[in-house]
Amino acid sequence: MNAHTPPTWRPESVDELAACVRDAAANAQPVVIAGRGTRPGPAALAQGNPARLALDGLDGVLRHSPGDLSLRVFAGLRLADLDALLAEHDQWFPSAAYRGAGSLGGLLASNAEGALQLGYGRAREHLLGASCVHGSGEVARSRGDVVKNVAGYDVARLLVGSHGTLGAYAEVALRVFPRPQRSASLRVELADLATAFTVARHLRATQLEPVFLNVLAEPDLVELVLGFDGLKARVKGQLKAARPLLVPHATGSIEVLEDTSDHSLRATLDDPVGTLGRAHAAAPRAAESHALLHLRAPAAVLADLLPPALRALPLPVHLDARPALGSAWLGIHADNSLSLRDELPALLTALRRRAHVTVHNAPLALRATPEQVWGAPPADFALLQTVKQALDPSGVFAAGRFVGGL
Amino acid sequence: MPRAPSPALTACLDALRTQLGAAAVHDDADSILVYESDGSRLHDAVPEAVVFPRSAAQVAQVVRACVRHGVPYVGRGAGTGLSGGAMAHDGGVVVALNRMNKVLRFDAAERRIRVEPGVRNLDVTRHVAPHGLYYAPDPSSQAACTIGGNVAHNSGGPHTLKDGVTVNHLLGVQVVTPQGEIVEVGGDERPGYDLLALLAGSEGTLGLVTAAELKLLRTRESVRTLLVAYPSVEHACEAVSAIIGSGLLPCALELLDVEVVDALTAAFGLEFPDGAGALLLIETDGPLAGMKTEAKRIEAVCKEHGALSVRLAADDAERAQLWKARKQAFGALGRIARHYSTQDGVIPRTRLPEMLRHVREIAARHELRVANVFHAGDGNLHPCLLYDDESADTTARVVAAGQEILARCLELGGTLSGEHGVGIEKREAMAQLFDATALEVFTNLRAAFDPTGLCNPGKVLPLGRGCGEVLAAGKQVSS
Ligand SMILES: Cc1cc2nc3c(=O)[nH]c(=O)nc-3n(C[C@H](O)[C@H](O)[C@H](O)COP(=O)(O)OP(=O)(O)OC[C@H]3O[C@@H](n4cnc5c(N)ncnc54)[C@H](O)[C@@H]3O)c2cc1C
Numbered sequence: 001m002n003a004h005t006p007p008t009w010r011p012e013s014v015d016e017l018a019a020c021v022r023d024a025a026a027n028a029q030p031v032v033i034a035g036r037g038t039r040p041g042p043a044a045l046a047q048g049n050p051a052r053l054a055l056d057g058l059d060g061v062l063r064h065s066p067g068d069l070s071l072r073v074f075a076g077l078r079l080a081d082l083d084a085l086l087a088e089h090d091q092w093f094p095s096a097a098y099r100g101a102g103s104l105g106g107l108l109a110s111n112a113e114g115a116l117q118l119g120y121g122r123a124r125e126h127l128l129g130a131s132c133v134h135g136s137g138e139v140a141r142s143r144g145d146v147v148k149n150v151a152g153y154d155v156a157r158l159l160v161g162s163h164g165t166l167g168a169y170a171e172v173a174l175r176v177f178p179r180p181q182r183s184a185s186l187r188v189e190l191a192d193l194a195t196a197f198t199v200a201r202h203l204r205a206t207q208l209e210p211v212f213l214n215v216l217a218e219p220d221l222v223e224l225v226l227g228f229d230g231l232k233a234r235v236k237g238q239l240k241a242a243r244p245l246l247v248p249h250a251t252g253s254i255e256v257l258e259d260t261s262d263h264s265l266r267a268t269l270d271d272p273v274g275t276l277g278r279a280h281a282a283a284p285r286a287a288e289s290h291a292l293l294h295l296r297a298p299a300a301v302l303a304d305l306l307p308p309a310l311r312a313l314p315l316p317v318h319l320d321a322r323p324a325l326g327s328a329w330l331g332i333h334a335d336n337s338l339s340l341r342d343e344l345p346a347l348l349t350a351l352r353r354r355a356h357v358t359v360h361n362a363p364l365a366l367r368a369t370p371e372q373v374w375g376a377p378p379a380d381f382a383l384l385q386t387v388k389q390a391l392d393p394s395g396v397f398a399a400g401r402f403v404g405g406l
Numbered sequence: 407m408p409r410a411p412s413p414a415l416t417a418c419l420d421a422l423r424t425q426l427g428a429a430a431v432h433d434d435a436d437s438i439l440v441y442e443s444d445g446s447r448l449h450d451a452v453p454e455a456v457v458f459p460r461s462a463a464q465v466a467q468v469v470r471a472c473v474r475h476g477v478p479y480v481g482r483g484a485g486t487g488l489s490g491g492a493m494a495h496d497g498g499v500v501v502a503l504n505r506m507n508k509v510l511r512f513d514a515a516e517r518r519i520r521v522e523p524g525v526r527n528l529d530v531t532r533h534v535a536p537h538g539l540y541y542a543p544d545p546s547s548q549a550a551c552t553i554g555g556n557v558a559h560n561s562g563g564p565h566t567l568k569d570g571v572t573v574n575h576l577l578g579v580q581v582v583t584p585q586g587e588i589v590e591v592g593g594d595e596r597p598g599y600d601l602l603a604l605l606a607g608s609e610g611t612l613g614l615v616t617a618a619e620l621k622l623l624r625t626r627e628s629v630r631t632l633l634v635a636y637p638s639v640e641h642a643c644e645a646v647s648a649i650i651g652s653g654l655l656p657c658a659l660e661l662l663d664v665e666v667v668d669a670l671t672a673a674f675g676l677e678f679p680d681g682a683g684a685l686l687l688i689e690t691d692g693p694l695a696g697m698k699t700e701a702k703r704i705e706a707v708c709k710e711h712g713a714l715s716v717r718l719a720a721d722d723a724e725r726a727q728l729w730k731a732r733k734q735a736f737g738a739l740g741r742i743a744r745h746y747s748t749q750d751g752v753i754p755r756t757r758l759p760e761m762l763r764h765v766r767e768i769a770a771r772h773e774l775r776v777a778n779v780f781h782a783g784d785g786n787l788h789p790c791l792l793y794d795d796e797s798a799d800t801t802a803r804v805v806a807a808g809q810e811i812l813a814r815c816l817e818l819g820g821t822l823s824g825e826h827g828v829g830i831e832k833r834e835a836m837a838q839l840f841d842a843t844a845l846e847v848f849t850n851l852r853a854a855f856d857p858t859g860l861c862n863p864g865k866v867l868p869l870g871r872g873c874g875e876v877l878a879a880g881k882q883v884s885s
Contacts, residue, residue, distance in 0.1 A: 067651065068755050069650065090653075111600075124594075125570060134847060138846075140844045140846070140847040141841070142840075142844060142848075144819075146752040146753065146754060146785055146819070146820050147784050148562060148785070148786045148824035148825060149821045149823070150559060150607040150825055150828070151821050151822045151828055151836065154560075154600075154606065154607055155847060158601070158603055158604045160603065161594060161597070161598065161599060162600075163597075177655070178651065178653035207627040207693050207694070208693065231699055233695065233698075234693065234696025234699070235696075237693065237695020238695055241693075300516065326595060356596050358597060374597045378592050378598055379591075379592065380590060380592055380598065382587070382589065383591065384598050386854045386855060387601070390855075391851070402597070
């Protein structure tokens with residue numbers, strides 16, 4: 001392997017970005033796209049010696065039309081800046097509301113799961129169009145700036161979840177929303193994980209419309225949190241209606257969170273990678289003694305799978321499960337890397353039998369290959385390869401770090 | 407005009423008769439004539455044969471036979487498409503998927519259903535309604551159109567303002583690729599690209615959908631429906647923007663202009679307040695808690711913007727009564743003109759008043775009557791150009807006016823189609839909307855999926871690009 005440090009490129013315009021990619025393609029120089037570098041994301045070890053393409057220079061707003069509730073921005077825009085800009089007009093983009101330093105392009109490419117996905121959907125649902133730089137180094141637009149559009153293939157969305165392997169978002173158009181008049185949430189402590197999943201299931205079957213509903217667990221604590229947004233009367237009514245459903249199961253009082261306490265709860269839920277990563281930040285040699293897993297499976301499977309799996313694991317675990325989304329985040333900590341290296345493979349095998357598991361963090365030896373990080377290639381892998389071949393034929397982007405070595 | 411079947415077609419149909427049975431393959435004049443058009447009527451083309459597969463495996467057999475013999479094929483659901491997408495303009499075979507109409511799996515607790523492509527949109531909701539669930543995308547054609555067609559066009563409907571279009575409710579699909587492989591395409595629970603978004607709206611050019619897994623929503627606890635009369639469409643459009651800007655998110659915001667109001671009065675005797683120049687149908691839904699406040703606020707905003715009258719439905723029967731105006735609008739137009747042609751452009755919502763003036767001006771210049779009934783909350787226009795004779799001159803004027811309307815939509819920052827698709831109708835206009843680089847990306851994707859260029863050729867991409875180049879690529883592959 002090449003010993004010299006790979007270059008970092010930091011284009012400041014879409015033209016410069018395209019030129020970087022053309023250069024890379026011409027020189028067979030693999031490239032790893034880093035939005036603002038806040039959440040590098042799960043990835044296997046890179047092949048070759050990839051250059052780093054930082055997109056934080058691609059900043060700013062192209063067009064904001066408050067009356068149309070839509071805007072077009074450069075993809076490197078900081079999410080906090082997007083939120084601040086929209087707040088001036090009493091608007092918001094729910095997926096950007098609590099994210100802070102990350103970039104919009106990164107949010108989309110990583111298909112990040114925000115706090116409020118249950119209520120508002122993924123960022124992808126409100127993506128109107130984009131300009132992307134694909135492997136040829138040319139800038140191609142798809143879809144547009146209006147809220148409904150079926151002209152042409154939806155390449156803008158095709159790149160959602162592509163983790164930088166099909167191209168770089170350069171410009172992004174979004175549908176935005178009026179900020180809700182009121183937000184509030186409830187927090188309740190429960191006896192155990194199984195109870196928490198049952199209560200979550202019951203809540204889902206009611207007419208309540210929570211914007212989030214999470215089962216949180218750490219050693220010696222299991223909680224359920226749920227939040228509501230909307231007109232004052234509607235939030236108040238739902239808080240009231242939810243309470244009697246929680247009372248029979250609560251082991252303590254039911255806490256109502258408003259304003260800053262509600263906001264900070266949402267911020268922690270919005271960034272499970274950061275939150276669960278920080279939970280044991282004090283531990284020595286954090287990288288080798290910490291694992292972060294993301295599970296995807298139907299609610300019933302999560303409820304079935306997680307309580308016994310966690311009970312059987314002799315290591316402290318922090319859990320943030322979103323059963324209604326079919327998602328769960330697991331932070332696992334160990335005093336030294338040895339026990340994690342011993343325990344994790346068996347846990348992964350067991351979980352992967354019934355869920356998709358992505359390894360965001362783990363001792364290096366357990367996250368070196370694509371198969372270790374992403375699991376086995378999915379059933380439609382041949383079509384993923386077809387798309388990769390069409391949009392990045394010379395394989396400029398990502399250098400074998402994504403699922404199946406894409 | 408009947409053409410003599412080519413030896414390739416004959417060989418292909420012979421192979422399919424053996425594999426699927428003779429009853430599944432039709433090439434007699436009467437049978438194929440039924441498939442000459444779709445809902446749009448402006449783009450007729452008779453196919454050379456129609457086949458009726460019953461399973462994904464049979465669809466794969468059809469595709470492989472077509473590829474082996476170089477015969478083009480096009481999938482078809484109910485044929486209600488409005489852009490000429492389901493027709494065999496290059497000859498070849500229509501693959502009729504409407505007999506694959508079984509519900510494959512339904513999980514009420516997880517709120518998902520897996521259906522075959524020929525299941526009709528409304529039948530999904532009918533199937534799950536007893537469990538307090540519904541399928542959100544609701545095209546006005548929902549009693550007839552199929553889920554396969556909905557996926558191909560990424561269809562929406564009056565209620566997509568809040569709930570989204572087909573792509574927002576797809577959890578997975580099974581496709582038969584143009585290579586004849588059966589593939590289960592996953593959603594975001596598996597790592598990978600958003601293939602569901604690529605396939606939704608791809609108009610059957612990247613493969614045939616043989617099953618779809620759909621997300622279901624829980625029937626909402628309460629619904630309020632209002633029919634509001636305004637002196638003019640300008641007033642109504644302003645009210646639409648004000649409602650959305652105020653933070654209320656109704657599930658439907660449909661606008662009917664004075665021509666439609668008059669047609670409804672003439673055709674069905676529906677009564678509206680004197681001086682009504684536009685109607686706004688507004689529906690909002692959600693938990694009962696706070697519903698009263700929400701409906702009141704909508705009413706208040708409507709009145710602030712010059713409403714002549716506001717009717718709030720008191721019960722389900724009244725609600726159905728109010729929807730009647732919207733649902734019978736096209737029927738009413740059918741009574742005042744023998745034909746109408748609908749465009750489907752989208753513009754930023756704030757440009758609606760301006761755009762409607764352009765529409766009237768363009769229609770007048772081409773000596774055509776025009777009526778507007780559309781999804782105002784989305785800025786999705788449906789100007790209906792009304793005409794009585796199908797003479798070449800009239801047809802030419804209708805086509806020209808439609809093209810001018812779409813060109814205006816693009817000038818105002820909009821797009822060619824919100825939900826009806828590009829099909830054959832708007833494929834050349836794609837070159838106005840997208841530059842050469844963007845079209846090349848589409849072409850590359852299409853060629854990668856369909857190297858032989860036989861899967862619904864001639865649709866979506868302008869000729870000379872897309873189809874022609876894909877065919878060229880295919881020839882290289884097979885030679
Ligand atoms: C009166 C009327 C009202 C309408 N209202 C609306 C509306 O409110 N909203 C809206 O979005 N549309 C509307 N439409 C348009 C039309 O109903 C939709 O586009 C619908 O989704 C088409 O479904 P279909 O089964 O009829 O498809 P078809 O017309 O049979 O086919 C349409 C396209 O889909 C492809 N296709 C069909 N099945 C498959 C499959 N299984 N796999 C791959 N490709 C396939 C075809 O090749 C073709 O390109 C309306 C049409 C009419 C006539």
